[in-house]
Amino acid sequence: MAPTEDDISIEEKRVYAGTAGRTDAYVATESGVVRVALSADKVGAFDMVARDPARDAAILPRRDAPGLLGVATPDGLRVAPVGDDLAFETVDADPVGSKSLVAVGVHDGAFLVAGEDGEIDRVEVDDEGSDPAATSIGTVSDPRAIDGPLVAAGDGVHRVTGSDGATETSGLTAVGLDDARDVAGSGMPLAATAAGVYWLGNGWMTALEGAATAVATDGDGHAMAAVDGDLFVHESDGGEWDAGTWQRSDLPVDEEPVALGYGPGVSVVVTDAGTLCVDAGDGWRHQVVGVRGVAGVALAVVE
Template structure:
């Protein structure tokens, strides 16, 4: 009993909790994370979620029926496969490749082939990385792009490597990658066929041991921790003292986002 009380006190003494959103086939899990400790978590938005995104106090969910915002509020986008924020603007892409931005209503920006992810005004697709330019899209290269970090120095996770955008796309790491994330303090992680990788410096990545053999679906960062989630519903968090894990009780995980 004393040990349980001590654990709770340690949790309470950590810095303020942050909200982590996990998209799964049962809905969206909303978890409170303080450092690397998972507090309360539960299933909300009880519809199969294909993707989830957050910016400030805003969140968006891509489902097979629509893009939902706030408390399950429909936006009349139609079926969506991915969502993301470009500053304050919400972007979404549908299974037909249509990419649109939500102003007072959805405005179509263009089409891509097989969209997979959106971040910071960039769309990852089988047809490459597409950048939002004014009221349209511009293909800026690559192919089989599975994820993109579109802010600061852009990074793209593809089926044959990680690439950074400078004077054109430059090789950053070899291998097949599904997800990439960069924190505000420049921490960077990527996940793929060979597990989780951490960036030491530009162009140099090293593997990270994680306490799971399951495939990682996505990776993200809170202010204090690196957060990863497996396709089978295990949340992992590391605030510098090793990984903690939490089974979420969901399956078919597609993505993770951190809400400030």
């Protein structure tokens, strides 16, 4: 079983980060956002950095500034530059405003957010500090998740279309499936649905059968999926995505995986009981974070 108490402090981590790098995992929960510091598979200190209920989180990379953490909340989109001290601000641009949000993702240099009403908005946050701009790009039924250009919804999977994501021409196109619970839009498009995990080949092709609730990719042939309460991992680089290319992975705790994510060289799984598991290639290590109502996880490189 992977160790739970051999973790290192933030100070030790910063020394270690010189060779392994530091990645922060932001876990969205019903109690707020928990930040967990990682160096490879070493789990460092963790703390609550926001105490408003969080339904999802995503990181917007920026060219000349730290990445921007976006959090979907019942009171709108809250953003903060990634760093040791997070200062959140609420995006008040219409039509987002104080809209109750259920999901947030990143596509073409902007946030995509989904409201409870099904409206999908594109939110641009300028590096120069100018006021954010938000534009509605379409509506879906019962949105659940956003990743890259894909939106998971009760009425299936939708794709953001337009000229390089330009605000004035962006729209949504339904691309199939039913009862989509999650999507992965980096690299091979994947969708988790009530019937299983699907990959986009000549149409949507079955990867895994069963009730799928979460899926994630790293854009380089690796993927994870939660199906019937189990974790499955795809590590093939041969371009195949059928069931034979996935392997069940046993977590070090008997808990259900609910949030999946990738960082540089690391895979992260957060369970329904609030345990964060990380694998840097040598097996899973874990740390009990002690939160419930986990809704999502986003990873950001800090050092």
